[in-house]
Amino acid sequence: MIKKSWLLALAGMFALSFPGCMVTESTYLKKVEEAGSLEQGLATCKEDVVRLGKQNEEMAKKVQDQQAQIGQLEKSREEKVQEVSKTYTQMIEKMKSEIAEGQVTITELQGRLTVNMVDAILFDSGKADIKPEGRRVLQKVAEVIGQVEDKAILVEGHTDNVKIGGALARAFPSNWELSAARAINVARYLQRLGVDPALLSAAAYGEYRPVSENDTLEGRAKNRRIEIVLVPRD
Numbered sequence: 001m002i003k004k005s006w007l008l009a010l011a012g013m014f015a016l017s018f019p020g021c022m023v024t025e026s027t028y029l030k031k032v033e034e035a036g037s038l039e040q041g042l043a044t045c046k047e048d049v050v051r052l053g054k055q056n057e058e059m060a061k062k063v064q065d066q067q068a069q070i071g072q073l074e075k076s077r078e079e080k081v082q083e084v085s086k087t088y089t090q091m092i093e094k095m096k097s098e099i100a101e102g103q104v105t106i107t108e109l110q111g112r113l114t115v116n117m118v119d120a121i122l123f124d125s126g127k128a129d130i131k132p133e134g135r136r137v138l139q140k141v142a143e144v145i146g147q148v149e150d151k152a153i154l155v156e157g158h159t160d161n162v163k164i165g166g167a168l169a170r171a172f173p174s175n176w177e178l179s180a181a182r183a184i185n186v187a188r189y190l191q192r193l194g195v196d197p198a199l200l201s202a203a204a205y206g207e208y209r210p211v212s213e214n215d216t217l218e219g220r221a222k223n224r225r226i227e228i229v230l231v232p233r234d
Contacts, residue, residue, distance in 0.1 A: 085108065087113055087144060087145070087147075087148060087151075087230065088106065088108040088113050090144045091106050091113070091115060091141070091144045092106055094140045094141075094143065094144055095115075095137070095140055095141075098117075098121065098137060098140075102118075103117065103118055103120070103121040103137075104116065104117050104118075104121070104137070111231070111232055112229065112230070112231050113151075113229070113230040114227055114228070114229045114230075115141060115227065115228040115229075116225055116226075116227050117137065117225060117226045117227075117228075118221060118222070118224065118225055119159075119182070119224040119225055119226065120221070120224075121133060121134055121137055122134030122137065122138075122182070122186070122226055123182060126164075126168045126172075126178075128172075128178060128181035128182045128185055129185065130185055130186065130189055135189065138186065138189055138190060138193065139193060141190070141228060142190050142193035142194060142195050145190070145195060145228070145230065146193065146194045146195050146196075148199070148230060149196075149199075150232070150233055151199065151230040151231060151232065151233060152199055152201065152230070152231050152232070152233045152234070153190070153195065153199045153200050153201070153228065153229070153230055154201050154202075154203060154227075154228070154229045154230075154231065155183045155184075155186045155187045155190070155200065155201070155202045155203070155226065155227075155228055155229075156183060156202075156203050156204075156205060156209075156226065156227040156228075156229060157178075157179030157180060157181075157182045157183030157186075157202070157203070157204045157205065157206075157226060158179055158205050158206070158207075158209055158210075158211075158223060158224065158225045158226070158227065159175040159178055159179050159206055159207050159223065159224055160175075160207060160210070160214050160219075160220035160221075160223040160224050161175070161207040161210070161214045161220075161223075162175075162214075162220065163175075164178065174206065175206040175207045176204050176206040177204075178206075179204040179205060179206045180202070180204030182226060183202040183203060183204055183226065184202045186202070186226055186228070187200045187201070187202040190228075199233075207223070210223045211223060211225075
């Protein structure tokens, strides 16, 4: 209100100084109103700038927090990969003879360790009971994976595609039942050897996840296998 009065007085003085340049009151008031609107708009802009500045600070903090979380996750992942690599090295050392004879293969990929054992080293043909030689091999496996605490241990049973027939079919109607019985027996035996059962699980895939063709003796032998897989826990 003071500013408006001051502007009116100034306009009056201006008019007296220049008699030939008269401004109507309505035009003057319009200009004053426009000036007030501009001043209000400027104040609003300043408020917006302050608000956006705070939002930018909050966003920058969130980005920093997310970057810290990502860094922590990457560190944790690297530690887990190193742990799997250590387990892989230990397993290779433990099973050198079985690897040399082609009975066992061990692979490591992206934090996933797989011990692949041909069925002949563990079972007699058409059987699910672990034979003495197989127990000795599983003892070596248990000595390594028994030290693992934060990995899930999945025992997978696999077969070739030869159909089960004759008297054997009464015990195992299909390759699924045979692969299931073998996987469960291996998991149970690992538990007996001291592996934490809370980490163990068994899965039966039968003939449906082959790693080789089934039209040759060698291919079928590769498909008949037990895989012990270590993966990160959920």
